[in-house]
Amino acid sequence: MRNLFPKHRLLQAFGIALALGFMSQSAMAQSDSLAKIHGSGKIRIAIDLSVPPWSYKDDKLEMKGSEVDTAKLLAKDLGVELEVVPTNSANRIPLLMTNRADVVISAMTITPERLKTIDFSRPYSGISTFVAAPKSMSIKTPADLVGKKIAVTRGTTNDADITRMAPSGAEVVRFEDESTTMTAVVSGQMDVTALATTLIDVINQRNPGKQLEPKLLLQNSLFGVGMRKNDTALKEWVNKWVEDRLKSGDLQAIYKKHQGAEIPAEVLKTGT
Template sequence: MNHFQRRRISLWLSGFLLAGSALSLTVTAHADQLDTITAAKKIRVAIDLGVPPYGMKDDKLNSTGSDVETAQLLAKDLGLELEIVPTTGANRIPFLQTDKADIVISSLSVTPEREKVIDFSIPFAGIAAVVGAPKSMNIKSAADLSGKKVVSTRGTTNDQEITKILPKDATIVRFDDDATSITAIVSNQADIFATAPSLLKVINEKNPAKQMEVKFTMKVNMLAVGLRKGEPKLKEKINGWIRVNLKNGKLNAIYKKFHGADLPEEVTKNGA
């Protein structure tokens, strides 16, 4: 082996060692999220406050709803300050991915598409995706939506489900948040809404003449806490917390307080 060959090998080894050092520094630099949250003594939770009864403002403009009280219970049990990060259906996941929030508790359904980009805890609640319309309208299936206009909220599972089944000659009118979708129905811009049953109740409270009711259920989805991928310690911590609070009934009490019904059996079995 001549001088130039030895020199080339030496340079290659030096580069390899430097690359290894850089990789080690990168891995070290990726702080565990649970440790970061614990050190900050605060957890930032993304919640849509325009989706009653999951998230909303009360008469004194305080945040309330089943998602809010779930987040409050989580923060209390973990000994952390709660910071609510207001969000919408469309930006819940982007807020998580860009570190604007640590977790998402915002009527977030578990779907295969979402599981590709974020992780989920075990389910802590459930939500039905339904088609609602005034009592006077004869709608029993997707076929009855032919030629009609349907409102949905962008980025929600309701939007995904109605898109799958809507006849080609029907129209979807999408809004960026549930509050705007509700306003459209209340103000008679449209009559048919792909949503959750709880929001139909909100519409009837705002405009009793609408007489909105569930026409048919598209799907029942499980709600879970959204987390960034690659955070096993945080996921394990939250899963353990959910199991404990399903078993002691606290999560069911929150759900029943705002939704008037017990949690689905598919959810409560996680606390057995």
């Protein structure tokens, strides 16, 4: 009888089945993240510790900031230990995708592009971002950026926004983290930057002579807890946690303590 399934076809079928098996196991492993967190007794949260007042280390090298307090509260309510995984803007999602972090709480804006790769919780925080420059500098439209260098942190939504906005003749200068970006402005190396309003305030505190002010709105950003796709149980738990902690006012209190302002109204209006 003629062999209806040649050897190469059998091997091909076996390879496909094996690949599907690995994909299925991966999906199951991800969907079981909440159980693994409880089983290990800790949650690994990626936080960029170079972004005051969101997250930073103080003079005693202790972790401070609204994102740090949010992460501590989440771990406490989960009943597990918090393990902070240091990151930067460009490395937040890779750490998550390679399973070196369970979630990301790092002032990460919910965007359609990021939603192609990861999932987010409902918004728990947010901020407005601007092109900022000294008061003495007249910038009223993007055309006024021609001939200017604009400091921005690589891999952030600010990077994407200013890249779209900047006209031909403007130079976007990218730094590896927010701390380095701010230092470049504070030191006088750069005059124009793309940053959140709170970071503009930090620059003015460090160098009052800069008299930095918002010039052009980039976007109003909403932040979510970043998670891997298919982490269904974990996402459901985090969404309920955000909802409950907004109702109790705890997240608003954390925001006001560190940001010196009320939490954006859009955070309270937006669901999952």
